[in-house]
Amino acid sequence: MAADTAAKRVKPDPRIIGTHNGHFHADEALAVYMLRLLPDYASAALVRTREPTLLETCHTVVDVGGEYDASKNRYDHHQRTFDTTFPDHKTKLSSAGLVYMHFGKAIIAQHTKLPIDHPDVDILYRKLYDDFIEAVDANDNGISKYEDSLLQQAGIEKRFKDGGITLPSLVNDLNHEDPLAVGAPSRDTEDQPQAEEDHRFSQASALMGKAFLRKLHGAATAWLPARTLVKDAFNARSDAHPSGQLLVLPRAGIPWKEHLYNIEEEAGLPADQTVLYVIYPEKEEPGSKWRIQAVSKNLSSFENRKSLPEPWRGVRDAELDAVLGSDVEDGAVFVHASGFIGGHKTEAGVRAMAALALAS
Known part of the structure; x- marks a missing residue:
C-alpha cells in the first residue's frame, strides 16, 4: 500500500x-x-x-x-x-x-x-x-x-591567428x-x-x-x-571638481568604464562636458595608494579624451614630484609613458594631480 x-x-x-x-x-x-x-x-x-x-x-x-x-x-x-x-x-x-x-x-x-x-x-x-x-x-x-571587403580595401591584415582559442x-x-x-x-x-x-x-x-x-x-x-x-x-562630480569632469570612485576594483559611457549618454552630456579623469584607491585596505586614469574615447579605444600631461609621462617617484611642483604634495608614484594612468601615495595627492591635468 x-x-x-x-x-x-x-x-x-x-x-x-x-x-x-x-x-x-x-x-x-x-x-x-x-x-x-x-x-x-x-x-x-x-x-x-x-x-x-x-x-x-x-x-x-x-x-x-x-x-x-x-x-x-x-x-x-x-x-x-x-x-x-x-x-x-x-x-x-x-x-x-x-x-x-x-x-x-x-x-x-x-x-x-x-x-x-x-x-x-x-x-x-x-x-x-x-x-x-x-x-x-x-x-x-x-x-x-x-566587413572583410572593407578591411581588404584598407590593407588591414591580421598579425597572427587567433581563432584557435x-x-x-x-x-x-x-x-x-x-x-x-x-x-x-x-x-x-x-x-x-x-x-x-x-x-x-x-x-x-x-x-x-x-x-x-x-x-x-x-x-x-x-x-x-x-x-x-x-x-x-x-x-557628485561637480563636488569633486568645478569642471564636473572628474569622477571619484569610493573603492578599488569597480568596473566603471561601460557604466560611465552609458550614464553620460543617458544624461545627454555635450562632448565638451564629458568626464576626462577617474580617480580611485588602488586597494581596499586603509592607507592605500590612489590612481588617476584618463577616460578613453570609447569602450574599446586606446585613445584618451585627454591624456595626462606629456611632461609627466614615463616619470616616477621623486623625479615626478619635481615635475608636478609645489601644487602637489610629495608622494607621486608614476605616470605611464602613454599618459593613460598614474598614481600617488595619497588621495589628496592624486586629486591635486587631477586638478593640474584638467587645467593643462
Missing part, C-alpha cells in the same frame, strides 16, 4: 530536449545547457538525432527540424527564410540566441532571485546578449565582426578528440558509437554553459552593483 502511494507521488518528467547528432557546435551545446538551468528542464533527457519521427516525440527541439515556432518549443535557425534577430540588434540568431531570447530572462531571474519583470533583470538580459550570446550567434552564422573552436576540438583520450577503443570519427559522441557533446555543453554562468555571475554580482556606485559618483 505504501509502495502504491509512493508510486502515485512520483511523476516521471516527460520533457525531452532534442538536437541533432553528428558534428556538434557551440550554439546548440549552449542552448541545451541554458534550458537545463531552468527547473522545468533540469531533469530533461537529451536526444541527439536527425530522425523526424524521434524529434516529434521531443518537448523542445533546438538547432534541427527546420522550424522556429516558440509556441511549439521549436528553435531551429537553418531555414532559408529565417532572419530573426535579438531586439535592437542586427546579428541573425543561432539556436543559442533563440533559446536565450525566449528563456534568458527566466534564467537570469532564477540566478539573481529577482522577479522576472525587475528592471535589473532586463539590464542583465541585454548585457549578457551583448557580451556573450551575440558572438556565438555570429560565429554559427558565419558573420564576421568586421575561441570557445567555438574548443567545442569543435571535442568533435575530433582521440577516442583513446576518453578511454574508448580507437576508431574513425564516423564510426564512433552514439554514446561516445553524446559524451563529447555533454563536455562541449558544460564548457559553453559554465562560461555563460561565469559571465552571468560576474555581471550580476560585480558589474551591475557597480552601476549604482558610478551613478552616485557621476551625480
Whole structure:
C-alpha cells in the first residue's frame, strides 16, 4: 500500500530536449545547457538525432527540424527564410540566441532571485546578449565582426591567428578528440558509437554553459552593483571638481568604464562636458595608494579624451614630484609613458594631480 502511494507521488518528467547528432557546435551545446538551468528542464533527457519521427516525440527541439515556432518549443535557425534577430540588434540568431531570447530572462531571474519583470533583470538580459550570446550567434552564422571587403580595401591584415582559442573552436576540438583520450577503443570519427559522441557533446555543453554562468555571475554580482556606485559618483562630480569632469570612485576594483559611457549618454552630456579623469584607491585596505586614469574615447579605444600631461609621462617617484611642483604634495608614484594612468601615495595627492591635468 505504501509502495502504491509512493508510486502515485512520483511523476516521471516527460520533457525531452532534442538536437541533432553528428558534428556538434557551440550554439546548440549552449542552448541545451541554458534550458537545463531552468527547473522545468533540469531533469530533461537529451536526444541527439536527425530522425523526424524521434524529434516529434521531443518537448523542445533546438538547432534541427527546420522550424522556429516558440509556441511549439521549436528553435531551429537553418531555414532559408529565417532572419530573426535579438531586439535592437542586427546579428541573425543561432539556436543559442533563440533559446536565450525566449528563456534568458527566466534564467537570469532564477540566478539573481529577482522577479522576472525587475528592471535589473532586463539590464542583465541585454548585457549578457551583448557580451556573450551575440558572438556565438555570429560565429554559427558565419558573420564576421568586421566587413572583410572593407578591411581588404584598407590593407588591414591580421598579425597572427587567433581563432584557435575561441570557445567555438574548443567545442569543435571535442568533435575530433582521440577516442583513446576518453578511454574508448580507437576508431574513425564516423564510426564512433552514439554514446561516445553524446559524451563529447555533454563536455562541449558544460564548457559553453559554465562560461555563460561565469559571465552571468560576474555581471550580476560585480558589474551591475557597480552601476549604482558610478551613478552616485557621476551625480557628485561637480563636488569633486568645478569642471564636473572628474569622477571619484569610493573603492578599488569597480568596473566603471561601460557604466560611465552609458550614464553620460543617458544624461545627454555635450562632448565638451564629458568626464576626462577617474580617480580611485588602488586597494581596499586603509592607507592605500590612489590612481588617476584618463577616460578613453570609447569602450574599446586606446585613445584618451585627454591624456595626462606629456611632461609627466614615463616619470616616477621623486623625479615626478619635481615635475608636478609645489601644487602637489610629495608622494607621486608614476605616470605611464602613454599618459593613460598614474598614481600617488595619497588621495589628496592624486586629486591635486587631477586638478593640474584638467587645467593643462
